[in-house]
Amino acid sequence: MELRDLCGGPPAVILNKESTVMDAIAAMVENKTRCVVIDREDTGDAYGLLTITDIIEDVIARGLEPLKLKAADIESKPLIASNNLDLGVRWVAKKMANEEVSQLAIFEGEDLKCIVSDVDILKAFAKKLKGKDSSEEEEK
C-alpha cells in the first residue's frame, strides 16, 4: 500500500484568504469534512490548512468570536506536505505521528492533489484486512 492509494477521497475544500472562521465552520459542517485549505495569493505564498482542532483550541476555547476572526489568523501554514506518491503507508502514518497532525497535503508537481487524513489510512487498512478474510473463506 502506497500513498497513491489513499488519494481517492473527495477533493479538498478551498476557501479564499478573506474568509472568516465562521465561513470555515460552515464549510466543514456542510461538506462533512474536518479540514479546509486556505488559498494562497500568488506562487510565492504558501497554502494554509485549518482543522477542526484549530477551531476548538484557538477560537472557541478562548471565547473568541468566529464571525470577527479571519481564518488566515489561526491557520497552520505552510502545509505539512508530501510529494512522493510511492511512499509506503507506514511512513505516511509515521510522518503524521512525528508532526502530531491528522492530515497531510499531497502535492503532485506544483499542484495540490489531495488531503490525506488518518481516516483514509484506517479505511485502506480495513479494506486490506477484510480482503484477506474473504479470500481465505473462498479458499475453504
Place this chain on the structure above:
Amino acid sequence: MTEIDRTLRSIVKEFKMPSISHDSSVANAIIEMTDKEAYALLVPRKDKHDAYGIITKRDIIYKVIAEGKDPKEVKVSQIMSKPLVILTNLDLDIRWVAKAMADSKVSVIAVFDRGDFYGFATSKVILEAIYYLEKRHKLDDEPLYVSC
C-alpha cells in the same frame, strides 16, 4: 427572541458509543471503526474498581501503523487511553467544554450526570452546535415575512 442555549446538555447528541473488548486485536478495532464510521471506541471495564478506556483513530495511527506493527498482533489494551476525560457539569458553556478538550488534548469527552453516564461530547458536535447557533441567530435577526 428566545434565549440561545449554549450548555453542554444541549450539544450532546451521542448517547451511545460502539464498544470493543480490551483483549481483541487492533485489526478488529479498525474494521469496527470504518464499518460504523465512528472513530472512537469505548473499552468497557472488567469490574467496578476498573476504569473505562477509549481507543481512537489517533492511537492506532500513531502507536501501531506508524511503528510498522501488525494490527493483528497488537491488542486494544496495549494502546488504549485510560481513564477517560470526563465532565460532570451539564450546565457548562460550550466555551469551557472546548477548553477542557484543548487542555487535555483529546477530541472526545465522556459526560456524566450525577454519577450516571449521559453521553459524549466530540469536537464535531461542538462545531455543529456553533454552526446551528449562528444560523438561528441569523433567522432571529431577519424580519419575518409570512405569506398566506
